[in-house]
Amino acid sequence: MRLEVKDAACGYGLKTVIQGISFDISSGDILCLLGPNGVGKTTFFKTLLGFLKLKSGEIRLNDRDIKTFSQKERARSIGYVPQAHTPPFPFTVLQVVLMGRTAHLGSFASPSRKDVNLADETLEMLGISFLRDRIYTEISGGERQMVLIARALTQQPEVLVMDEPTSNLDFGNQIRVLNRIRQLAASGLGVVMTSHFPDHAFLCASKVALMQRSNVFKYGTVDEVVTEENLRSAYGVDVRITSTNDGENGILKACIPVMTA
Amino acid sequence: MNTQEQISRLPFTDAILIKKAKKKWTIPVIMALSLLLITVFVLSLNLGRYGIPLHQIVSVFADKIFGLPISYPKTLDAVLFNIRIPRILTAILVGWALAASGAAYQGLFKNPMVSPDILGASAGSGFGAAIAILLSFSTVEIQASAFLFGLLAVFLSYSLSRTIGKNSDMVLILVLTGMVVETLFSSLTSVTKYVADPDSKLPEITFWLMGSLSKILGMTDVIKLLIPVVIGTVPLLLFRWQLNVLSFGEEEAKALGIDTRKVRLIVILSSTLLTASAISVSGMVGWIGLVVPHIARMIVGPDYRKLMPVSMLIGGIFLLMTDDVARTALAIEIPLGILTALIGAPFFLILLLKGKKGWI
Numbered sequence: 377m378r379l380e381v382k383d384a385a386c387g388y389g390l391k392t393v394i395q396g397i398s399f400d401i402s403s404g405d406i407l408c409l410l411g412p413n414g415v416g417k418t419t420f421f422k423t424l425l426g427f428l429k430l431k432s433g434e435i436r437l438n439d440r441d442i443k444t445f446s447q448k449e450r451a452r453s454i455g456y457v458p459q460a461h462t463p464p465f466p467f468t469v470l471q472v473v474l475m476g477r478t479a480h481l482g483s484f485a486s487p488s489r490k491d492v493n494l495a496d497e498t499l500e501m502l503g504i505s506f507l508r509d510r511i512y513t514e515i516s517g518g519e520r521q522m523v524l525i526a527r528a529l530t531q532q533p534e535v536l537v538m539d540e541p542t543s544n545l546d547f548g549n550q551i552r553v554l555n556r557i558r559q560l561a562a563s564g565l566g567v568v569m570t571s572h573f574p575d576h577a578f579l580c581a582s583k584v585a586l587m588q589r590s591n592v593f594k595y596g597t598v599d600e601v602v603t604e605e606n607l608r609s610a611y612g613v614d615v616r617i618t619s620t621n622d623g624e625n626g627i628l629k630a631c632i633p634v635m636t637a
Numbered sequence: 638m639n640t641q642e643q644i645s646r647l648p649f650t651d652a653i654l655i656k657k658a659k660k661k662w663t664i665p666v667i668m669a670l671s672l673l674l675i676t677v678f679v680l681s682l683n684l685g686r687y688g689i690p691l692h693q694i695v696s697v698f699a700d701k702i703f704g705l706p707i708s709y710p711k712t713l714d715a716v717l718f719n720i721r722i723p724r725i726l727t728a729i730l731v732g733w734a735l736a737a738s739g740a741a742y743q744g745l746f747k748n749p750m751v752s753p754d755i756l757g758a759s760a761g762s763g764f765g766a767a768i769a770i771l772l773s774f775s776t777v778e779i780q781a782s783a784f785l786f787g788l789l790a791v792f793l794s795y796s797l798s799r800t801i802g803k804n805s806d807m808v809l810i811l812v813l814t815g816m817v818v819e820t821l822f823s824s825l826t827s828v829t830k831y832v833a834d835p836d837s838k839l840p841e842i843t844f845w846l847m848g849s850l851s852k853i854l855g856m857t858d859v860i861k862l863l864i865p866v867v868i869g870t871v872p873l874l875l876f877r878w879q880l881n882v883l884s885f886g887e888e889e890a891k892a893l894g895i896d897t898r899k900v901r902l903i904v905i906l907s908s909t910l911l912t913a914s915a916i917s918v919s920g921m922v923g924w925i926g927l928v929v930p931h932i933a934r935m936i937v938g939p940d941y942r943k944l945m946p947v948s949m950l951i952g953g954i955f956l957l958m959t960d961d962v963a964r965t966a967l968a969i970e971i972p973l974g975i976l977t978a979l980i981g982a983p984f985f986l987i988l989l990l991k992g993k994k995g996w997i
Contacts (some may be wrong), residue, residue, distance in 0.1 A: 422888070425891070427891055451892060454909040456889070457893075458888070458892075464747050464748060465747075465941065466939055475881060475893055476893065479876070480894075482881075483875075483879075484876065486877070487878070487880040505703035
């Protein structure tokens, strides 16, 4: 799998929100998109997922222009994990996960026994089988996030696009979800995710794209991009990056903001 | 500790609290409801000012089916085949159509609070039909006019809510814009009444507005309703899995591989056709489209694979029973729309009060 974004410009209607996005990822890569609120991360995601038209530039998946994908083809290649939310109807977790099979079904078809088995396997793989028959609207935010990941995985995509997969999760669940994302990438998926925490890039990303206002776009390895200088210019806060050698776990890096008063 | 263990230790709620999901009793539910529908159908044959005992109904059908010589009075034949059966079938079809369109609208607009009434589809169709009655159009033309204005009303409510709402509480805003559109078309209907000939057209429109099936005479009336109901029902049954996915919102449905523009359009056209064809026959019969899908959801859950057929069946049974009351309870006929509102409004209030989270 290879996803290439070349000088992409994205926006709504006539307005261009962000431009000059370029990166490429292959199987096993985790690209972490960082950047302040309102910089256009969501707009870019919407473009990548086909909700918005690409203004200029090019997005290619496996050397094929993504514009030529039908909605169904795109869904078979790109799985989307939105931020956990509450839908209006009390579907069971299994029903929600089964929705991931939609792109593999005929227009008028409903999921079959085979699809149910696949959904069960995914729940098993993520260690959340016990949620299977629970009501999706009644489980916790962390559980819902896992269910949405399960749903995206039953799409059997090559790329997983995750919109702030750690938002609204407690500290422990954040780390568990990030760990899970690393495992998924290790199993051959490409992952594009957004985060508000540069630390998350240190924890799991192989590549980082830092979006800033006035269309400054920095892209590279974690160590290249997540620097004190770059974070200061992107977020406008003073940050120190520290590292310790933990021996067993190698070099661990973290960002520590410096308070002004 | 490896990650597998860590994940399975996610601090989730106790396993004891795990609720048993809806068991696999969908097929029994559908069979039970079909049986109930048939039972109510047979009992309804017997009800009415011209009472027909059950054994006589049986012998009429036996004679018809086996081609036996007629052993019953001619009036009985006329009452049964020209009045009662057509009316019963119409009641079932109207309830079926309104419940199906209500269920579809709720999923499509991911909003359990909408219905043909609330979206303005009923009021729009009502205005379309009233104008057509005023202009002495034929049945089919009344249906077409109702359909066009119903479509216009849904389009207005929805696009207004999109313009006003942007990213805020769409559930509430769609209900509000629907109210505005409903009021607009209701007042236009009043204008129609105001200019109608007080001796002929005015009473016709007025009675029709209150909702009644008393005008149904003969099987041709039934067939004129049956055709659009079938045309509207088939796509809703075909797309019922897609409706599940659509109820998660447009973007997620797209990301899951649904051509949302196409499916949305087909579902809106089908549901509005169902509403309009029902309304143009029965008049303003409200509440079915809101209440029945909620009852169905209580029985089989929100999965449209089950919810859609169950809503249709319950809608048919519900309206048939209501119409039975309408035509037999008092010496004069009670307008159907008044009865469905009298039953529907308090019933919905109970649903709201006892409502499970996520259903409202």
